[in-house]
Amino acid sequence: MSDRAGPDAGEGMAGRNLPTLKLHVPEPKFRPGDSVDFSDFDIPAAGATPRPDEAVQPGAIRDMAYGLIRVLDEEGAAVGPWNPGLPAETLLRMLRAMALTRAFDARMFRAQRQGKTSFYMKSTGEEAVSIGAALALARDDMCFPSYRQQGILIARGWPIVDMMNQIYSNKGDRLKGRQLPIMYSAREAGFFSISGNLTTQYPQAVGWAMASAAKGDTRIAATWCGEGSTAEGDFHSACTFASVYRAPVIMNIVNNQWAISSFSGFAGAEATTFAARAVGYGIAGLRVDGNDVLAVHAATRWAADRARSNAGPTLIEHFTYRVEGHSTSDDPGAYRSAEESSLWPLGDPIARLKQHCIRLGIWDEDRHAAMDKELAELVRDAAREAEKNGILGHGLHHPMESMFEDVFEEMPWHLREQEQQMLDEWKAAGL
Amino acid sequence: MNELAIETAREGDVAQMNMIQAINSALDIMMERDPDVVVMGEDVGYFGGVFRATAGLQQKYGKNRVFDTPITECGIIGVAVGMGAYGLRPVPEIQFADYIYPALDQLVSEAARLRYRSAGEFIAPMTVRSPFGGGIFGGQTHSQSPEGIFTHVSGVKTVIPATPYDAKGLLIAAIEDNDPTLFFEPKRIYNGPFDGHYDTPAVSWAGHPQAQVPTGYYRVPLGQARTVRAGEALTILCYGTMVHVAENTVAAMGVDAEIVDLRTLVPLDIEAVEASVKKTGRCLIIHEATRTSGFGSELSALVQERCFYHLEAPVERVTGFDTPYPHSLEWAYFPGPVRIREAINKIMKD
Numbered sequence: 001m002s003d004r005a006g007p008d009a010g011e012g013m014a015g016r017n018l019p020t021l022k023l024h025v026p027e028p029k030f031r032p033g034d035s036v037d038f039s040d041f042d043i044p045a046a047g048a049t050p051r052p053d054e055a056v057q058p059g060a061i062r063d064m065a066y067g068l069i070r071v072l073d074e075e076g077a078a079v080g081p082w083n084p085g086l087p088a089e090t091l092l093r094m095l096r097a098m099a100l101t102r103a104f105d106a107r108m109f110r111a112q113r114q115g116k117t118s119f120y121m122k123s124t125g126e127e128a129v130s131i132g133a134a135l136a137l138a139r140d141d142m143c144f145p146s147y148r149q150q151g152i153l154i155a156r157g158w159p160i161v162d163m164m165n166q167i168y169s170n171k172g173d174r175l176k177g178r179q180l181p182i183m184y185s186a187r188e189a190g191f192f193s194i195s196g197n198l199t200t201q202y203p204q205a206v207g208w209a210m211a212s213a214a215k216g217d218t219r220i221a222a223t224w225c226g227e228g229s230t231a232e233g234d235f236h237s238a239c240t241f242a243s244v245y246r247a248p249v250i251m252n253i254v255n256n257q258w259a260i261s262s263f264s265g266f267a268g269a270e271a272t273t274f275a276a277r278a279v280g281y282g283i284a285g286l287r288v289d290g291n292d293v294l295a296v297h298a299a300t301r302w303a304a305d306r307a308r309s310n311a312g313p314t315l316i317e318h319f320t321y322r323v324e325g326h327s328t329s330d331d332p333g334a335y336r337s338a339e340e341s342s343l344w345p346l347g348d349p350i351a352r353l354k355q356h357c358i359r360l361g362i363w364d365e366d367r368h369a370a371m372d373k374e375l376a377e378l379v380r381d382a383a384r385e386a387e388k389n390g391i392l393g394h395g396l397h398h399p400m401e402s403m404f405e406d407v408f409e410e411m412p413w414h415l416r417e418q419e420q421q422m423l424d425e426w427k428a429a430g431l
Numbered sequence: 432m433n434e435l436a437i438e439t440a441r442e443g444d445v446a447q448m449n450m451i452q453a454i455n456s457a458l459d460i461m462m463e464r465d466p467d468v469v470v471m472g473e474d475v476g477y478f479g480g481v482f483r484a485t486a487g488l489q490q491k492y493g494k495n496r497v498f499d500t501p502i503t504e505c506g507i508i509g510v511a512v513g514m515g516a517y518g519l520r521p522v523p524e525i526q527f528a529d530y531i532y533p534a535l536d537q538l539v540s541e542a543a544r545l546r547y548r549s550a551g552e553f554i555a556p557m558t559v560r561s562p563f564g565g566g567i568f569g570g571q572t573h574s575q576s577p578e579g580i581f582t583h584v585s586g587v588k589t590v591i592p593a594t595p596y597d598a599k600g601l602l603i604a605a606i607e608d609n610d611p612t613l614f615f616e617p618k619r620i621y622n623g624p625f626d627g628h629y630d631t632p633a634v635s636w637a638g639h640p641q642a643q644v645p646t647g648y649y650r651v652p653l654g655q656a657r658t659v660r661a662g663e664a665l666t667i668l669c670y671g672t673m674v675h676v677a678e679n680t681v682a683a684m685g686v687d688a689e690i691v692d693l694r695t696l697v698p699l700d701i702e703a704v705e706a707s708v709k710k711t712g713r714c715l716i717i718h719e720a721t722r723t724s725g726f727g728s729e730l731s732a733l734v735q736e737r738c739f740y741h742l743e744a745p746v747e748r749v750t751g752f753d754t755p756y757p758h759s760l761e762w763a764y765f766p767g768p769v770r771i772r773e774a775i776n777k778i779m780k781d
Binding site: 023025026027031118119169170173176177178179180181183195196197198228229231232233234259260261262266267268329330334335392393397398400402403404407414415418422424425426428429431 | 473474476477478481494495499500501502503504505506529530532533567568569570571572573722723752753754755757758759760763764769770772773
C-alpha cells in the first residue's frame with residue numbers, strides 16, 4: 001500500500017480539478033409511442049456456435065456465455081452441431097405442448113377477466129423455454145420452476161383440469177385453495193411447489209441436487225428464474241453452492257427482457273449477458289435463443305448430460321421476450337412500446353417450430369389449424385369441467401376448517417382453539 | 432402516465448384525495464422541500480409504482496432522485512443505508528410487505544442499529560414504504576401483515592396510517608424523522624375505507640372527512656394516536672384497515688365504544704391507550720396480523736400492566752389466525768365484522 005499512497009493520502013480531494021460524478025440510471029431503448037427499430041440487434045447465425053464436450057472445463061467455454069446458440073435458421077432448417085436431431089414424433093409432441101400451453105393461457109387469462117379468479121400469468125412467447133427443457137430432461141428429474149413455467153407441467157402430461165382447479169381455487173384444488181392462481185405444486189410430476197417470492201427456488205434446487213449426489217442417486221435438478229430476479233441474493237447463494245459442490249443442477253435464467261415495468265438493464269443487461277454470471281462462479285454458462293425450441297432442448301440435454309456425468313452445474317440464459325404483461329395486474333402499454341413484441345427479431349417459438357415441421361414434410365397448415373381448433377375446444381371443455389368444482393369466491397371451496405390444516409404435521413392446541421372459535425363465531429352469526 | 436400529477440399547492444388549500452394520492456402528495460412535497468429526499472424501488476420510476484404511489488415523481492424530479500432498482504430487497508435497503516450515511520434521506524419502496532424478508536438483515540442488523548453502534552456518528556434516516564395486509568385475494572405472498580416482526584426490533588419505528596389525511600401527514604413526519612421508519616400502507620384501503628363487508632360494493636374515499644387533505648405541507652406527529660370515536664363502554668385499539676372495520680361494526684351494533692387508531696406502533700402513544708382503557712374498563716385489540724407474538728400481545732401486556740385495577744373484563748384480541756393467509760378462504764381468515772361483534776359481546780357480558 002505504502003508505495004501507492006502519495007503524500008496526499010487520506011486528505012480530501014476538494015479544490016482539485018476533478019470531473020463531477022454522475023449517476024447512471026438505465027433507460028430502455030423504446031417507451032410507449034416509440035417506433036421500434038431492432039436493426040442493430042446482433043443475431044448470430046444458426047448453427048454457428050460450436051458444441052463442446054459435456055465434460056469441458058467452464059474456463060474453456062467462457063465465450064459461449066456471450067454468444068447465442070441457435071439451431072433453427074430463418075428458413076426453418078435445423079442446422080449445426082447443436083441440432084438435437086429429434087424424431088418427428090418428438091417434434092410434433094413439442095409443437096402440440098407449446099400450442100396447448102398457449103391455448104391454456106388464453107383460456108385462463110379470459111377466465112380471470114370474466115371474474116372467475118383473482119390472477120393469471122401468461123407465458124406467451126416463452127413456451128419453448130419450458131417445453132424444450134421439459135422434453136430434454138428425464139421425467140423423474142426434479143424441477144424448481146418460477147411462476148411462468150406452466151409449460152413444464154403441460155409437457156409432462158399433467159391434467160389441465162387439475163391446473164384449472166388450482167387457478168379457480170375451488171373444491172377440486174389439490175392445494176386446498178391456499179395458493180395464488182398458477183402457484184402449482186405437483187410432486188408426482190417432479191414439479192416443486194411454486195413460491196410467490198422470487199428466486200427462492202434457486203438454492204432449493206441446488207440443495208435437492210446436492211442431496212441426490214450425496215445419496216448416490218442418478219436424478220438431477222433444474223430450476224428457472226427471470227432475468228430480473230437474478231438480482232436477488234438467493235440467485236448468488238445458489239451459484240456459489242452449485243459451484244462449490246459441483247451440484248448436478250441446471251440453472252435457467254429466462255431473460256424475457258421485462259420484469260413488470262423494469263427492462264433487463266435494471267438487472268445488469270447493459271453491462272453484460274446473464275449467462276456471463278456463470279463465469280465469475282466458475283460454472284459452465286450457455287446462452288441460448290429461447291424462441292428456438294430445438295436450441296433450448298439441445299442446451300438442456302447438454303447440461304443434463306454434464307450434470308449426470310458429475311461434470312458439474314450449468315447456467316443457461318434463455319434469450320426470449322415476454323409478449324404479454326407480467327400478469328393480469330399490469331398493462332404493458334404503460335411502460336413499453338406496443339411494437340416490441342411483434343417486431344421481436346427472434347420471432348415466435350411456435351411459428352418457428354411449425355415452419356420447421358412443415359419443411360420436414362411432417363406437418364402442414366391445415367393440420368396446424370385443425371390442432372389449434374382442437375386445443376381451443378379441449379381447454380374450453382376442461383374449463384367447464386373445472387368450473388363444476390367452483391370458481392373463486394362463489395362458495396365452492398374447501399371447508400373452512402381446512403384453513404388450519406398443514407400449518408404443522410400435528411395441530412397444536414392454539415390452532416385447534418382458533419379453529420373452534422371460528423366455527424363457533426360463524427355459527428353464532430347464523431352463517 | 433402522469434394521471435396523479437400534483438398541482439403546486441397554495442397554503443390552506445384542501446383537496447379530496449384517496450390514500451394513494453395522499454402518499455404521492457407527501458412524497459412530492461418532501462422532494463420539493465428537501466433535495467436530499469430520494470425515492471427508489473422496483474417499478475417506482477417511469478411506471479410510477481404498481482399501486483401508482485410514485486406516479487409523476489420521476490418526470491418531475493429526474494432519475495437521480497426517483498429511480499427503479501434491481502429486484503433485490505436486501506440491495507434496496509442496504510443501498511438506502513449507504514445513501515443515508517452519505518447524507519441523503521432515502522424513501523425506498525418494498526413493493527409488497529411480503530417481499531421484505533430478504534431485506535431483514537439490512538433492516539434489523541444494520542439500519543436499526545447504526546445509530547447505536549456508532550454512538551450517533553452514522554444514522555439511517557430512511558422511510559421504508561410498503562403496502563401490506565389482505566383483502567385483495569393476494570394469497571399468502573401478497574397479503575401479510577409483518578409489522579410485529581419490526582416492532583420487536585429495537586431501533587426502528589413502525590407507522591401505519593388508516594386515512595388519506597394521516598397517510599400524508601405521517602409520511603411527511605416519517606421522512607423528516609432521523610430514525611429508520613417502516614411505513615406500512617394498508618393496501619385494501621388505498622381507494623376507499625373498507626368496512627369489512629366484502630360482499631357489498633366497494634366505496635371510495637369521496638365524501639369521507641379524512642379524505643379532505645391539505646394540498647400543502649403538514650405533519651401528523653409520530654407517536655400520537657387518534658381517537659376515531661369517543662365512547663364509554665369499551666376501548667378498541669386498532670390500526671390500518673381494521674380501524675374502518677371496527678368503526679362500522681360498532682355503529683351497526685350501537686355500542687358506545689371508544690376507538691383508538693394507534694397510527695404509530697413504535698413509539699406507542701401509551702398515554703392515549705392508558706387514558707382510554709382506564710376510562711372504559713374494557714379493552715378489545717384488533718389486528719389483521721397473526722395472533723401469536725403479534726403487536727396485540729404487546730398491547731395486551733401493556734394494558735394489563737398499567738390498567739389492571741381498572742379492568743372489568745379480560746382483554747380480548749381479534750386477529751388473523753396463526754396460519755398463512757389462504758387464497759380462497761380469505762374472508763374466513765380476515766378478522767371481519769362477525770368476529771369483532773362476537774368479541775365485543777363477550778367483553779360486554781362480564
